[in-house]
Amino acid sequence: MLKGKRLILSLATVLTTLSFSVSTPALTAHVQANAMASQGTVSTKQSRENLAYSLGIQAYIYGYPLVTLEKKKRSALQDKRPLNQFFHLQALPAADYRGVVSPNHDTLYSAAYLDLAQGPLVLHAPDFGKRYYTIQLMDAWTNSFDYIGTRTTGTKEGKFVIVGPNWKGDLPANMKVIKSPTNTVLAGGRILIDGETDIPKVTALQKQMTITPLVQSTKISSSSNASAAILDEKDPLSFFRLLTSSMKSNQPASSDEAHVKQFEHIGISPYHDFDETALDEATLAGLRRAVKDGEEIIAMASAVKGQGQNTWSLNLDYGTYGVDYLKRAVVARTAFGANIPSESVYQRTDVDRDGNPLSGENRYVIRFSKDNLPPVDAFWSLTLYGADYYFVPNRLNRYAIGDRTRELKYNADGSLDIYLQKDPPAGKESNWLPTPAGDFNLMLRLYVPKPIVLEGNYVIPNVQKVN
Template sequence: MTKQIFKPRGQNTTRAIAANVFSLCFPLFLVDAVRRVHPVALQQFHLLPPDGADLAPGLLEDDPRIVIASAWIDLTDGPVVLHLPHTHGRHFDLTLIDTAGEPFASLGTRTDNDDGVDVAVVGPRWSGEVPHTHLARRAPSDACWAVSRIHAHSPLDRPEAEAVSRNQHVSSLGRRAEHRTDHVTSLEPPAVSSLRQVIELGPAVFFHRLDSVLDRAPIGFERSVRPLIDQFRRDLDGPPPVSSWSPDLAEALELGFADGLAAIRAATAAISESRGIGWHAVAVPQHDESGASLAQAGRAYSSLGAPAREELLTLVCEHDGHGRPLRGDRSSRLRFPPDGLPPVRGFWRLHTRPTASGDKRHGIGDRNDLSPDDDGALSLIIHDLPPAPGDLGNWLSAPHGEMCLIMRLYAPRGEALSGAWRMPPIEIVDLDVDGSRPGGASSESLKPNRRTPS
């Protein structure tokens, strides 16, 4: 059973209740802000801009080759079919997210569903039969959010990947709607980010919208959390109409909302591994029917809209093995030992944030022509200047100054998800002192080429 996040104490009872209500309902309001951006009368996929982080924090994207599309799906009138096209060898994933921000289904290349498939999405209370030619997925709520990602083969292939994405469309079960790709529009991001809208939501507007937001909540939330929310509201006497709020009540509610937001932000940091030395995983929402929690609110705050963890594991490193912040103007090396490459069923890619202005490849990974060391290890060079010509293939162009490294594992294997496999530390290569390179290659080959590349 869901427990109160903050325990009321004496005169702080109202403030503590407000913190509980805000924290428990935060994911619902954040997803509702996403819903409001989509056209009300049209269930259809819409292409998102290259960086859709204003729509949802999990849509932050550094790789311009990834084409993201979004659709808000209303299931109140019955099941809906998502018609997904053949991606012609491009990596693809579709994530279905409930109204509490948690993914309840994902499919695509990982599940061998990238050759064209129809997915019937049914509501939590619907009963009936789905054609045997369709995949069936049951949503925990009467509405859901669909996010698809198609990875272009290269930046030059992006227009073709967008054309494939435009072939995604939506229809009611049993009736295939006429589909025209020229009707697939781009979705304009909100003028104020969805996250900021909810953060800045005052108690008056919050309680005004609360009933309609709760009515869209998933079944699990309705059963386990709604009674607690109702009790909190009774403790607040409704709360009464805003016009009758006393200054003390208004102040207590405002302070309670600030407490709730602070707790969510603290949970966001806590659900990641240590941000000190080494790599930490970026947390993503995960389906959990046990009820709302601070951890779920924290995941929504940091990564609503991100692919499910089984589709993408993102690892971040901000410091070298000695705890020093990473810098692009220091020569760094990431060395995978023999038989120690990232375990994936899809592919992996390493890039910097911010991206170097001269990085034409937008990171490097196992789809590039990488050269192993003499002993079978793989050494990647990270610097803001290119190395000697023989090592250019293993060079990741870095920005000048402080940076972080992002490793993405697409369709990661179990050992990556469990933590049995870990990323190696970042080594700082002192080229003026170190005269050898692991694997037998001279560190001279790692020395940055100080000449301006042509």
């Protein structure tokens, strides 16, 4: 836990970030001075460490999404999944799946890490007929800047030109042009699947999704465009090495300029690599502390509920984050790749209607009245996760229930009951979502939600504990 001076500095930094995300050296110095005053006179060496610590926490929160995406990209390369090529999940995620946090059980995933530094790329999508699909285009900072799919471009076959921020040249008039703010892009595909028997049809569509260079003479890169910063999880300073190397290839937004400028005091810049040999030991000590406590701050902020009308959190600001760097970091940690609300809304709870943590030691029910079923233009699902935001093994291999669950039974009045418990509810197994022995949480996904959801006026029933 954070204590004493570290707690004062960290909380001051978080409050600064939450209230006005673009900090300045003067403001940071003011926060630092207040923290020091509360502890009495400190040495010059301690002052340097404190300043590095305060700035380091802000840099950690700011850079966390960029580093997270870069680490995932490197992991894909290590798994022999080249850049500029789709790789696909061709089975629904199992209990041990760790590819993304809070995975869904409604779609088959596809993904491609794009490198636009060498020129535009053409993404081909086949004809999906009446099947829902979406391809989310996320920049290196995890902002979703555009979409291809049912909601935005329709389901007919199409070709889309994706262009990097600095490219200049002629573009085809017969293709939709999408400009990316960064050279690194994660194209995340989700294709609706109707159970295990539907897998062959979905995989056939996946095979028709391709990425090719606009200029055919251009050689497609198959390795990372970032400098080869070494990632050593045991060395806290490794975070800042990877951050600066990734920023060189994916420049921060212009709105971040003032915030990023102050990091030059601790050797962090989007124009050169991080060189700890140029920093004194006091500064390095502050940065090492900042990594540990920055991670703890993001974890603590992850536990803060969104703005909902009951025990369910409601987040209508996922997908694009502006200068809300803490929100961006929290989503990268707990729901990496979350869609913008127009595509899908996620509402989560980990407590019952009395505010008590959801636990497999109890039995629960959620009742949707006929007039309060989730309002969507596509589909909805309720997914259960363990405390770590991943699936938990169960005897049915069932991790979600939704409007497409074939055996789902509605009550005579049109209402719907979903049962949450360890053991099967007698005679109600069709509506049963098995729970683990310990704590768990729930996420209701609303795909292409109706305006009542986007306006924040849809109220999900609370989870009720039953005897």
